[in-house]
Amino acid sequence: MYTYPMKYRLGLCLMCAAVLYGCVDDREIVVVPCEINSDCPGEAGSSTDAGSAGKLIQYVIPGNEVDPRVSSGVAPNYIYLDTRVAPQNRLLVHLPGSFGNPSKAQKFLEVAAGTGAHVIGLKYNNSPTIGLLCSNQPPSCYETMRLDIIYGNGVRIDKAHSIVNRLSSLLRLLDESAPQEGWGQFLDGDAPRWSKIALSGHSQGGGHAALIARDHVLDRVILFNSPTDAANGSPAPWLLEPHVTSDASYFAFFHPDDKGVYRTQLYELMGFGELASPVNVDTTPVPYNGAHILYSQQATDNAHAVVITDSLQPLDEAGQPVFASAWRYLVGETD
Numbered sequence: 001m002y003t004y005p006m007k008y009r010l011g012l013c014l015m016c017a018a019v020l021y022g023c024v025d026d027r028e029i030v031v032v033p034c035e036i037n038s039d040c041p042g043e044a045g046s047s048t049d050a051g052s053a054g055k056l057i058q059y060v061i062p063g064n065e066v067d068p069r070v071s072s073g074v075a076p077n078y079i080y081l082d083t084r085v086a087p088q089n090r091l092l093v094h095l096p097g098s099f100g101n102p103s104k105a106q107k108f109l110e111v112a113a114g115t116g117a118h119v120i121g122l123k124y125n126n127s128p129t130i131g132l133l134c135s136n137q138p139p140s141c142y143e144t145m146r147l148d149i150i151y152g153n154g155v156r157i158d159k160a161h162s163i164v165n166r167l168s169s170l171l172r173l174l175d176e177s178a179p180q181e182g183w184g185q186f187l188d189g190d191a192p193r194w195s196k197i198a199l200s201g202h203s204q205g206g207g208h209a210a211l212i213a214r215d216h217v218l219d220r221v222i223l224f225n226s227p228t229d230a231a232n233g234s235p236a237p238w239l240l241e242p243h244v245t246s247d248a249s250y251f252a253f254f255h256p257d258d259k260g261v262y263r264t265q266l267y268e269l270m271g272f273g274e275l276a277s278p279v280n281v282d283t284t285p286v287p288y289n290g291a292h293i294l295y296s297q298q299a300t301d302n303a304h305a306v307v308i309t310d311s312l313q314p315l316d317e318a319g320q321p322v323f324a325s326a327w328r329y330l331v332g333e334t335d
Contacts, residue, residue: 054084056113059174063123067169069160077170078102078121080113081181088116090196090219091186092331093167095122097203097226097305098129105202107310111327117198118183120170124163125149125156126204130229139231143238146211146229163208167192194218198331201226202308210270211238213245221245222330223252224308227266228259235266247272251330253281253294253323257303260295267293281326294326 059079063070066077092112096102102109102121113119126149133156134141148155152162159165168190175184186193198220199209206226213221229236250272254263267273272292279291288294298314300306306313313321321327 054082056080056082056084056110061170061173063166066173067160067165070166071161073123073125073161075101075123076103077123077166078106078109079170079174080109080119082113082116085114085116087118087182088333089182089185090117090198092117092119092198092200093122094120095124095163095199095201095205095208096126097201097205099127100202100205100309104310105308107313107321107324108200108308108327111321111324112200112331115328115331115333117331118181118186120167122163122167122170124166124208125161130204130207134229134231139234139236142207142229142231142236143211146208146238150208150212164192198222200224200330203228203304210243213250214238214241214243216244218245218249220249220251220332223250223254225254225258225263225304230262235269239266240269243271247275248292251292251294253296253307253326253330255300255303255306256295256297257300264293281323286325286329288326288329294330296323296326298322 057080060076061079062074062076064074094102094105094109094112096105102123105121109119109121130142130145133145144155147153148157150163152159152165168187171183171187171192172190174181175187186196188194194212194216196219199212199218200222201207201209202224203226206223207229209221210223210227212218227239229239250267250270252263252267252272254260264273264278276289276291276293278293278295279288281288281294281296282298296307298306300312300314302309302312307323313323316322
């Protein structure tokens with residue numbers, strides 16, 4: 001894959017080998033065209049709609065370019081659309097963990113786009129950790145802090161910096177600039193159309209995804225080594241409350257060396273751990289016995305981040321992430 005920094009008007013027709021120049025209200029956007037038959041982590045599918053002239057498109061847009069009111073947490077959002085495969089007409093939004101940026105999980109985002117989903121790696125105000133914010137606070141603090149980050153309730157985060165506004169504003173920009181790409185279908189007025197959105201998240205981001213899934217019906221929720229909220233040795237109260245997203249829409253991927261026992265017990269308490277026994281992706285092929293909980297025992301110095309972070313990915317003989325098949329399974333390849 002080759003990267004071509006450029007001024008580019010969203011929605012221009014891009015030939016695989018061509019570099020085109022344009023602009024969107026003077027926003028600088030990076031586009032990565034992925035050539036046919038190149039070694040792209042999101043392997044191409046086939047459909048009469050996608051055709052052979054498709055491409056993997058990447059937009060890189062800082063938060064303050066999406067909404068000028070955003071003054072912190074302005075690292076770029078990473079947006080992917082793979083037109084080589086049939087569209088699923090659903091959106092995968094990934095929320096990084098504490099202090100993390102979407103740029104650190106590009107391999108996962110590219111694989112997700114290869115399933116036909118529209119994909120956004122969303123930057124938000126993810127520092128400090130929720131654990132630090134709630135140190136020596138009552139158990140309810142975890143929910144309060146997370147709801148503030150998600151909706152901008154004014155405890156620490158205003159509405160402009162909230163996850164909901166960041167996502168809605170980005171979708172509006174994409175829809176206005178490239179209506180033919182279908183980003184507008186994921187908006188319900190000025191709010192996200194949650195029923196067409198799958199949320200994935202690592203660590204802190206996974207906790208936000210799970211809390212949104214409690215209150216909104218999501219297409220799917222994917223938890224990477226998360227959630228972790230606990231008070232006095234027990235899960236934070238919000239984790240055990242009923243959720244409107246169905247148990248069958250919950251999936252998780254963890255490493256046993258990162259609170260593995262706690263996580264499997266928590267997933268059972270949350271309701272989706274009982275759907276199928278956890279499966280080791282190192283030894284079990286797709287479709288992983290239909291499991292909703294996957295894990296890997298790959299040797300690593302960072303068990304917490306290895307399941308999602310680019311720089312920690314174990315690679316196969318072809319130089320591709322060994323977790324690519326697991327990621328595709330978690331995202332899902334059909335509506």
